[in-house]
């Protein structure tokens with residue numbers, strides 16, 4: 001099968017992610033050595049031009065699109081029973097960990113792909129869990145100095161996700177790679193806990209990442225010294241059909257040259273092992289990506305390293321694979337960047353053969369069941385016990401299966417609608433709570449309370465308002481119920497009254513009148529009805545009071561104070577934006593000064609450079625803090641808009657209830 005770009009759907013997809021120049025590179029006076037051809041997935045470096053499936057960063061596509069373009073299709077594939085791999089490759093400090101989000105700790109939003117994978121998997125599980133059983137497990141391993149270690153092994157775990165400091169290394173026992181009879185690669189005894197929520201999965205990722213070997217090199221203060229593979233295994237059971245597939249998320253250690261990283265001692269030894277694994281990976285990519293070698297059926301050296309053995313299925317095997325080549329644009333990295341781009345270019349030629357991983361026993365059972373059905377039909381036909389010719393039987397069977405399929409689809413649709421209905425109800429409740437909370441805030445402001453004090457009380461208020469709104473919803477429900485029962489009673493009572501009307505009775509109504517109970521029964525019914533009426537009048541009055549109260553609140557809310565609050569938020573946002581702009585201008589100015597100092601060899605230049613560097617750092621932190629505050633303000637503003645909408649809906653609802661009530665009272 002071919003894609004619109006003419007490449008086979010099973011080819012390894014390759015994306016290049018160019019990170020921006022980082023402060024340390026700017027301090028060295030580095031400039032961009034790589035450019036992206038506008039509108040094309042093409043990069044130019046020196047005299048070379050390379051084409052990929054996607055190019056992000058440095059004015060190519062925005063790197064925030066990596067997940068949607070490259071990774072979301074792999075999550076789809078996982079749910080369809082295909083193995084999938086995302087592989088981040090590149091020199092040390094080129095942004096692999098940043099791109100993958102391997103250090104995600106479950107809090108906030110990291111730009112990396114892993115948090116989005118977690119989010120998306122559990123959203124889809126939630127959507128389909130009524131018709132499907134899921135079993136999700138995770139494993140997290142690292143290859144450190146050519147040994148495979150289990151990062152989730154509770155016996156050797158070096159800390160938990162909440163620990164702020166890096167835990168101490170305990171003696172770890174490497175795990176063995178095994179090859180199963182059908183050639184599949186397994187890790188004997190690897191810890192594979194079952195996970196049921198996104199948070200649980202994130203906590204395993206986070207505790208494993210803490211245990212991962214990192215160290216400081218000259219090129220990256222937090223350099224990953226090992227190759228890490230986080231694997232999500234998903235088993236889906238639908239009746240007898242079982243699909244079992246794996247998604248590998250691979251964050252490789254950076255390729256590096258000892259001279260550049262100024263590594264010595266332990267770091268040097270680590271580097272040698274890292275490079276050995278990456279060299280083997282390069283050879284595998286060359287063997288698979290070189291058309292000539294592939295046609296000649298040349299040997300693929302998977303066995304040369306643990307890394308290549310573990311990635312055997314991902315490169316040239318049963319997997320849908322995306323490789324994200326991460327590069328730095330700095331001209332002092334040009335040699336490594338060129339190398340990465342060359343490998344990435346070659347990797348585009350790798351052909352995989354992904355197949356749906358159906359449980360063999362379940363697949364066989366299904367096949368046998370079909371066979372039995374077929375044979376039974378044939379038997380009926382030959383015995384002459386069939387209702388008609390064999391073909392007719394086949395048509396009927398086909399029709400039945402079509403009807404069954406459509407039935408299943410309809411049931412699915414029904415379930416989906418139910419779920420969405422529930423979630424809409426929940427959202428309506430939340431919106432009402434928010435609205436009421438805002439009204440309370442406005443009141444508090446009017447009463448002269450400070451914003452800080454209001455915020456500190458808001459949690460307490462939230463629960464109160466929630467309880468209050470649920471109560472109102474309950475009462476509204478009760479009222480509806482009573483209205484219905486009253487309508488029924490009124491009809492019945494109306495019938496009785498009709499029979500006493502002066503108007504002549506039709507023969508039909510006359511017949512009905514004959515069926516009427518005797519007078520004492522009538523009295524009883526009337527009494528019962530009037531007591532019911534009385535009770536309902538009481539409830540109605542109460543509801544009237546509530547409606548009035550709500551309307552008064554709405555009026556209060558709709559008056560100019562609400563717009564004061566909105567203006568307050570908008571003004572704050574604007575102020576922050578201006579402050580951010582000023583800070584960014586200062587940063588630009590500092591960077592410019594720094595660039596000038598870098599080319600200046602004055603004696604005092606180094607001191608000024610250090611001062612600038614410190615100031616730059618402080619300013620960058622200030623900008624980050626401002627950004628966070630700005631996001632908070634924007635969220636508040638959004639919340640406010642949502643509450644306005646909810647208030648409007650509520651107001652409409654009140655009007656509707658009132659209209660209904662008037663109608664009802666007139667009956």
Ligand SMILES: Nc1ncnc2c1ncn2[C@@H]1O[C@H](COP(=O)(O)OP(=O)(O)OP(=O)(O)O)[C@@H](O)[C@H]1O
Nearest residue numbers: 019020092093094095096097098220223224253254
């Ligand atoms: N797209 C980006 N935007 C801004 N900063 C980035 C980006 N990518 C990476 N960085 C920064 O570059 C530095 C190195 O990134 P990272 O640690 O992800 O590199 P790495 O390739 O994983 O390195 P190593 O192989 O040594 O572990 C970090 O400070 C990170 O914050």
